[in-house]
Amino acid sequence: MPASAAPGSAPPGFQTMWRELAAVGRDAGSGGYRRYAWTPADTDCRAWFREQAAARGLDYETDRNGNQWAWLGDPAAGDAVVTGSHLDSVPDGGAFDGPLGVVSAFAAVDELRARGAVPGRPLAVVNFGDEEGARFGLACVGSRLTAGRIGAEDARRLRDADGVTLARAMERAGHDPDAIGADPERLARVGAFVELHVEQGRALDLGGHPVGVASAIWPHGRWRFDFRGQANHAGTTRLEDRHDPMLTYAGTVLAAREQARLAGALATFGKVAVEPGGVNAIASLVRGWLDSRAADEQTLAAVVAGIERAAREGGTRDGVAVEVVRESFTPEVEFAPVLRDRLAALLGTDAPVPVLPTGAGHDAGILADAVPTAMLFVRNPTGVSHSPAEFAAEDDCAAGVTALADVLEGLACR
Numbered sequence: 001m002p003a004s005a006a007p008g009s010a011p012p013g014f015q016t017m018w019r020e021l022a023a024v025g026r027d028a029g030s031g032g033y034r035r036y037a038w039t040p041a042d043t044d045c046r047a048w049f050r051e052q053a054a055a056r057g058l059d060y061e062t063d064r065n066g067n068q069w070a071w072l073g074d075p076a077a078g079d080a081v082v083t084g085s086h087l088d089s090v091p092d093g094g095a096f097d098g099p100l101g102v103v104s105a106f107a108a109v110d111e112l113r114a115r116g117a118v119p120g121r122p123l124a125v126v127n128f129g130d131e132e133g134a135r136f137g138l139a140c141v142g143s144r145l146t147a148g149r150i151g152a153e154d155a156r157r158l159r160d161a162d163g164v165t166l167a168r169a170m171e172r173a174g175h176d177p178d179a180i181g182a183d184p185e186r187l188a189r190v191g192a193f194v195e196l197h198v199e200q201g202r203a204l205d206l207g208g209h210p211v212g213v214a215s216a217i218w219p220h221g222r223w224r225f226d227f228r229g230q231a232n233h234a235g236t237t238r239l240e241d242r243h244d245p246m247l248t249y250a251g252t253v254l255a256a257r258e259q260a261r262l263a264g265a266l267a268t269f270g271k272v273a274v275e276p277g278g279v280n281a282i283a284s285l286v287r288g289w290l291d292s293r294a295a296d297e298q299t300l301a302a303v304v305a306g307i308e309r310a311a312r313e314g315g316t317r318d319g320v321a322v323e324v325v326r327e328s329f330t331p332e333v334e335f336a337p338v339l340r341d342r343l344a345a346l347l348g349t350d351a352p353v354p355v356l357p358t359g360a361g362h363d364a365g366i367l368a369d370a371v372p373t374a375m376l377f378v379r380n381p382t383g384v385s386h387s388p389a390e391f392a393a394e395d396d397c398a399a400g401v402t403a404l405a406d407v408l409e410g411l412a413c414r
């Protein structure tokens with residue numbers, strides 16, 4: 001890790017922080033990031049966070065769940081304004097998802113100081129651990145534990161692809177797994193949490209806005225569709241004698257697209273498993289996983305019901321048995337209306353700032369039940385996320401920092 005700043009000198013600016021972090025956990029082959037929870041790359045990101053806290057004279061602490069905090073003012077005073085995001089990544093993720101929120105948070109603290117704004121409430125920058133869930137398969141473990149949305153015992157038992165438990169991985173990285181669990185005292189000190197994040201879509205770009213405020217996170221879920229037919233020889237079985245589950249599956253994929261299009265929702269089959277999986281064999285089982293999201297729960301239920309109906313009709317036609325299992329469901333998260341409106345008012349003094357929903361989950365969504373929570377989005381002209389193509393222009397990043405500083409000043413300094 002490069003040293004951030006000599007004692008007494010000015011803390012590193014946005015671009016310097018960005019460059020330092022850009023080198024950590026980057027795969028030379030793909031150009032993407034592999035910053036998985038409790039790995040050496042994650043440890044390096046965490047060391048960087050700690051250096052940034054020190055360079056600004058902020059009080060650093062790691063909470064019981066491994067989330068990192070950098071405090072300006074006394075946390076015990078309560079009603080804190082907290083900002084930040086996460087530093088871990090999906091496999092071969094982009095540079096912006098997560099780190100933009102953390103780097104912007106430190107830069108916004110610098111901006112407040114440059115303005116001479118003095119917070120009347122404690123202020124903190126936070127890095128939530130294991131947001132992407134890339135290693136242990138569950139997203140937002142750091143914030144989920146803190147909010148009591150997963151039990152300590154269940155979390156400790158999570159395993160990565162090599163069979164290493166979360167408890168063991170934490171231990172290896174120097175964190176006590178026995179300490180993890182719900183942290184209501186900590187959350188009770190937080191008066192507002194604002195997460196800045198790169199937009200994972202093109203709404204801001206299409207509207208010509210550098211920054212927007214989040215209204216809500218769409219409800220979303222995952223469903224497993226099992227199509228059971230009959231394995232047989234691809235070269236000798238007459239078409240009319242087949243019970244081919246691949247055919248029913250294919251029709252269901254097309255139906256998902258159509259249902260989503262008609263409802264203004266999203267439906268995606270992105271993962272499929274085929275048995276026996278022979279080129280010259282009709283499949284006996286096709287298992288497909290549906291991810292679907294919509295603006296409200298009623299629409300989502302209608303979309304999934306429509307897809308299931310199409311699957312069953314196809315199954316009857318093809319002589320294939322269809323079973324549908326809901327594997328997970330996350331209800332709609334509406335961000336605190338008062339805080340959201342306050343942000344829109346603080347940022348909309350010259351021209352109205354767009355207020356838009358998102359289909360992606362965030363720590364802010366996990367915490368929204370426990371503390372007043374809001375999000376800012378920064379324009380991503382590619383609209384691509386979870387890939388090295390994810391992008392935000394330098395000017396837009398600067399606009400994000402200014403907006404975040406305006407929000408922190410408005411919430412904490414007046």
Ligand SMILES: [Zn+2]
Nearest residue numbers: 097098131197
């Ligand atoms: Zn993220």
